[in-house]
Amino acid sequence: xxxxxxxxxxxxxxxxxxxxxxxxxxxxxxxxxxxxxxxxxxxxxxxxxxxxxxxxxxxxxxxxxxxxxxxxxxxxxxxxxxxxxxxxxxxxxxxxxxxxxxxxxxxxxxxxxxxxxxxxxxxxxxxxxxxxxxxxxxxxxxxxxxxxxxxxxxxxxxxxxxxxxxxxxxxxxxxxxxxxxxxxxxxxxxxxxxxxxxxxxxxxxxxxxxxxxxxxxxxxxxxxxxxxxxxxxxxxxx
Numbered sequence: 001x002x003x004x005x006x007x008x009x010x011x012x013x014x015x016x017x018x019x020x021x022x023x024x025x026x027x028x029x030x031x032x033x034x035x036x037x038x039x040x041x042x043x044x045x046x047x048x049x050x051x052x053x054x055x056x057x058x059x060x061x062x063x064x065x066x067x068x069x070x071x072x073x074x075x076x077x078x079x080x081x082x083x084x085x086x087x088x089x090x091x092x093x094x095x096x097x098x099x100x101x102x103x104x105x106x107x108x109x110x111x112x113x114x115x116x117x118x119x120x121x122x123x124x125x126x127x128x129x130x131x132x133x134x135x136x137x138x139x140x141x142x143x144x145x146x147x148x149x150x151x152x153x154x155x156x157x158x159x160x161x162x163x164x165x166x167x168x169x170x171x172x173x174x175x176x177x178x179x180x181x182x183x184x185x186x187x188x189x190x191x192x193x194x195x196x197x198x199x200x201x202x203x204x205x206x207x208x209x210x211x212x213x214x215x216x217x218x219x220x221x222x223x224x225x226x227x228x229x230x231x232x233x234x235x236x237x238x
Contacts, residue, residue, distance in 0.1 A: 042128040042229050044189075050131050050167040058097045058234050059135035063163050065096025066174045069182045086176040087112030090137055090161045093174060094233065101233060111146075113139065113156045120231035128229055130169050130189045136162040137231040138173050138187070142219060144212035152218030156228070158210070168199055170206045173223070178212060185210075185223065192224025 055063065069075060069092055075082040077095040082088035091101045101116060108118035117139055120126050132138070138160045146154040160175030169190040177183045185208035191197060197206045207222035220226055 042126055044128050044130060048130055050165075050169070053134055053165065055134045056234065058099075059133065061097040062093050062099075062161070062234065063134045066090075066093030066161055067163060067184070068096075069093060069174070070184060072182055075182075083112075084176065084181065085112070086159050087116065089174065089176045089182050090116070090159055090233075093161055097234070099233075099236065101236075111156070113159045116159055116233075117156050117229075117231070119236070120233060123236055125232045125235050126229050127232065131165050132162045132171060132230045133232065134162055134164060135232075135234045137233045138162060138171075138175075139228040139231065140210060140223065140226040141228050142215075142226055143210050144178075144215050150216050152216055158226075162230070168197070168206070170204075187223035187227060189224055189227060192227065193220065193222060194224075195222060 065077070066089075069089060073084075075084055075088050075092040077092045080095060082092040082095070094101050101119070102112075104119045105112070105115045108115040110118075116137060117126075120137065139156060140158040140160075141155045142152045143158040144154070145151070146157050158175065160173040162171055162173050163184060164172040169188050171187045171189070172184050173187060174182065174184050177185070186205050187208065188194070188197075188206035191206060193207070195205060195207050195209070196203050198204075207224040209221050210223040210226050211218060211221040218226075
């Protein structure tokens with residue numbers, strides 16, 4: 001769905017439609033205003049065990065559609081073109097389920113990641129877990145020096161989407177790699193600082209590098225170390 005025409009979901013004035021369109025130009029590389037502090041209100045559950053996911057029809061659609069974006073040089077879904085950046089990838093994936101994640105972008109400041117975060121925060125859909133669900137959005141901090149000040153103090157710099165999680169807690173996620181475009185990589189929040197583990201006698205990657213090369217020294221480099229919070233975007237009102 002075209003973010004400049006969100007009236008399919010709820011009527012908006014012409015001025016607001018223009019504002020929504022302008023807001024979508026702010027991607028994960030935008031600088032914008034600073035969002036809120038770390039999400040201490042969303043701790044990991046004290047007891048948590050793996051259970052096979054039973055995704056809804058919508059979750060299945062956004063995951064299967066999202067996987068079809070891997071390797072593409074442009075993001076066009078149902079006739080709508082999305083930006084080739086991290087926000088554009090998750091928006092394009094959700095377009096396969098008939099959802100426009102940018103429908104409230106005009107109400108929030110900052111880059112596209114911060115606007116997605118604000119949308120889910122205000123809908124009460126942010127949460128933390130070691131075993132997320134397919135279709136969950138994943139937010140990270142400090143993946144690059146967004147404000148250019150030479151320090152690792154940049155919240156909400158990247159977003160992706162969960163496509164699968166296994167019993168070892170390794171999450172496969174779809175995201176935009178700044179060199180390779182849409183790819184699927186891995187994150188493990190049980191072992192956030194470990195890049196590889198031996199699973200059934202085989203060495204496997206469990207945490208992909210996520211911090212951009214050339215960034216200032218920071219709190220870590222892997223997806224698990226830079227993780228912030230998940231968001232159940234498939235539960236948004238459509």
